[in-house]
Amino acid sequence: MTTLPAATVGAAYTDSTAWELLAELSDLGDRMPGHEGERAAAALIxxxxxxxxCASVTETSFPIPGWWRESAALAVEHAGRQTTFDGSHELVALPGTPSGEVTGELVDVGYGLPEDFEGLDLSGCIAMASSLTPDDYGRWVHRSEKYDYAAESGAAGFLFYNHIEGAxxxxxxxxxxxxxxAIPAVGLSKELGARLTRHCEASDDGGIDATLSVSARNEPATSTTVEAVLGPDTDEEVLYTAHLDAHDVGTGANDNGFGAALVVGVARVLASIDADLETRVRLVVFGAEETGLYGSYYxxxxxxxxxxxxxxxxxGAGYSRNLEVYPHGADGMGEAFEEVSDAFDVPxxxxxxxxxxxxxxPFVQRGVAAGQGRSTADGSGRGWGHTHGDTFDKLDVRDLRELTVLCAAGVAKLAEADRAVAGRDPESVRDEAIEGGYDVGMRATGTWPWGDERPWPWADELS
Incomplete structure (x- = not known):
């Protein structure tokens, strides 16, 4: 059984290297996929x-559809007055949106659940949906799913408003x-969304006139994935991964600079016991996660x-030091972390x-034993994530150090030669996705990975 020596654990609790890297990544500002900041982040990592x-450190480039932010504004007619909202605290263009200017009736579609669009003709309208999914709905309805429902219902534009105040x-x-x-789209603050919802409710027919203007640049680009290895040259390897890209409206400190720093922190811990590792460990920091999981699919x-x-x-591990692991039904993965929990006497x-x-x-859907590690957060949603507020000052070095030790201990256990970790038949994953209703959203967004759909751009050339 592979355990972390006390000296190694102690050194990890005083090592500031990963924290300093996290600050550097945050200071890059713009790590959008394909942008210069993402390339700089790859080099730093x-x-x-x-x-x-680590050995065999490489940077691998791959093609992606690039996107560059330019400008966005929303002009609204209400009570005989026109008000234009164009401040970054009020609205931001959503990556992947096309450029365009559309004028139409602004219609609030509530949560933007599939049933909210049933029989709804939004032809020429600008649809507005909350970022919230009700807790009792059974599954999370993704932003892109709400967007595609709006476009399929004939909407000419889409507004996605935050449900967390001040975020x-x-x-x-x-x-x-x-x-x-398909259609221009922006994100709105909760406060602006509440104001527009109030105006819609006060109107005679449930809608108000608005003009949405978005300017953005869409063109091919290149992203980068960084990887390295530790341990013996074995036929099998354990992957410990995160992503290095981030949205440009904040600094990407939490999402996912924290995860990228964790990879480096875990690498430093495991390097100190390199001779004791029984299976090769590959550290991978993917590019272009935020715009379609391009790095991991590639x-x-x-x-x-x-x-x-x-x-x-x-x-999603920067919220606290309380580790959660989702094994996605992979036998042996959860048990390894339960042993870590017992060994360190932490939940x-x-x-x-x-x-x-x-x-x-991309690994789970193909039957590979793959899990997500994250930390718990109070309240609903991702908090400051995906907003201007995702900044370094909100994070805690103690969280990074504790999660580094717990993740390193878990990876070391997963790398034990006699520890069986089993993936799943892809059909059982598909069936669970259908049972949980996830297929509805993935089919709506063209990302359902079973059947004729091809949710990655290299499927034809790589299949």
């Missing part, structure tokens, strides 16, 4: 992995795998998955269910 003592307008991708989405379709024993992907929650919106998903 590669240097940090090499300094940690500023949310961003997030609405593009397709081969380019921009990696999983250009490597032999038979050699991947298991994957632990960390995304680690092992949760059931699917989480199909991060870099473990």
């Amino acid at each position: 590669a240097d940090a992995l090499e300094t940690a003592g 500023l307008p949310p961003t997030g991708d609405v593009g397709r795998t081969n380019g921009p989405g 990696w999983s379709h250009t490597h032999d998955l038979e050699s991947v024993k298991c994957v632990l992907n960390v995304d 680690i929650r092992v949760e059931d269910g699917l989480r199909p919106h991060s870099d473990h998903w």
